[in-house]
Amino acid sequence: MTIYSLYIFDRHCTCVYYQDWHRTKRPKPAVEGSILPAVSQVISPVAISDTATVNASTFNNSPRNTLSSSTGIVIATNESVARSTPPLPPPSSTTLVQQQQGASSAGLPFDEEAKLVYGVVLSLRNMVKKLSGRDESFTSYRTSTYRLHLYETISGYKFVMLTDPKTDYLRFVLRQIYAGPFIEYVVRNPLVKMDSKEYGIDNEYFRTSVDRLVRGLSVFA
Known part of the structure; x- marks a missing residue:
């Protein structure tokens, strides 16, 4: 069991943060102008x-x-x-x-990958609400190759984590990331422009805290 990657989307359906750990194929850098600056240095477009x-x-x-x-x-x-x-x-x-x-990077450009991830989350969430009513919520689904976990905040931020399909339910981990590092280093940080549509949230302290939290999990291998 292992953890592959983490995405954070804001209320405008925009990816504002990305981090990965055990991906065998890194996403290609995004096309210039297609993602916000300071989302992640790994997928930042090259001018x-x-x-x-x-x-x-x-x-x-x-x-x-x-x-x-x-x-x-x-x-x-x-x-x-x-x-x-x-x-x-x-x-x-x-x-x-x-x-x-690089030989390990053969996936889609990151901007396209992020749109696909958000599209899947939005579609399944709407389908669950229509079939089961407002009392039910979409939080996770599993395929033969990965499992997707979702935690959505009241303010509209969506925390999405992709893991090994055998991994247990990790919504509580996403909530820990939100209640801990996200609140401490993003929401309470006056230097981070929240909901600005201009920058991501690639804060060094936030990224380090998330990495430490994820690596400390028993499912991280």
Whole structure:
């Protein structure tokens, strides 16, 4: 049993926080402008100007052909080496992806992944209310590969955790994250702009506290 990832969505259906632990495939960085700043450094989009800077610095420092750039494209050529060495075949699309994102990152861009997660939560929550009435609430569901846990606050924030399908009910853990680190380092922090539609809540103290709480669970392996 283990814990994969944690998402926090605000009342505007926007992902304001993300953290993962045992994911075998990291999500790709989001497209620039598609997510709020300061959601997570892992999935922060890279601006085109930043990519150009990386390419330029590698071009100036590399003495021969290289595929070590973040884009996975040949960005430097040494003419003397190229004349004495037979030309190499162009890299395959798989090589380009691995150079750009790493071999362990083969999922959707994070903005698309977050929309899918929220869409599933919203659809199942509405279905439960229509079938069972307002007294019932959607809190969890299980598939053959993962289990989703949901805790929704009165203010409209939704805490979503993905775990191993054999993991027990962890809604109480999400409530602990809300009542503890979230209240202490986000709600009571005057430097965090709540409900601003401009920034996420990637507060260093909040992230560290969440990580410590999750790693201390018996189901964390």
